[in-house]
Amino acid sequence: MSGAFRETVTALLARPDVGPVLVQVATTLVSLVMILGLYALARSLRLGGDQRIADADHAKRLAEETWPGFAATEVTLDRARIGALVRNVEGRVLLIRRHGARFVGRELTTHDGIRLDRHTLTLETGDRQAGTLTIDLGADAQIWAASLRRLIDPARGAVA
Known part of the structure; x- marks a missing residue:
């Protein structure tokens, strides 16, 4: 100066x-x-933003990324596209949900903590980090709620 x-x-x-x-x-x-x-x-760096699941193929890719070898056969998307339920040929079901600016997946092993209310399913995974998620599946909610009652718990080796 x-x-x-x-x-x-x-x-x-x-x-x-x-x-x-x-x-x-x-x-x-x-x-x-x-x-x-x-x-x-x-x-x-493209951080943040409003991350959504684009379509069923995107949900299948997310399931594969979350659980390598998970070959999804059936998908239902939340109407807001922040979550999805994905099933494979073995009958295992993954809950794909948004966690911050990315997506995570949790396997649903039991129907405990799953509640149906018209077109929405409230899912409690039992995992503290995953928490509780309410997803709006529309008419598919009742079909998926019924099918989740038949989940096979791999730890118990039987229908949960």
Whole structure:
């Protein structure tokens, strides 16, 4: 910094009526620039956003990513497309759900904690991280609720 500029800044900061205001304005501007920089970084990395399951094929791919070797044969999507139920030929059912900006899958091994209310199913996986999810399946809700009553629990080796 040049000597004249330094003296001007020092003189302004020394004035009781201007100094605190300049510091506050400078702090606000720096904060605003930092927030805009973080926003630009998040956009460039494509973080966040409204993640949805596009269609049944997307749900099948998510099931395969979650559970390698899971060959989905039957899929039903939540009307809001934030969750799906996916069944394979063995009768195993995965619940695909949004978790933040990505999707996770949990295998449903028992019908305990599954409640039907008209067109919605409330699913409690028993996993603290997965929590409870209510999905709107429309007319498919009753069909899936009935089929979930016949889940085979691999740990018990029998119908749950």
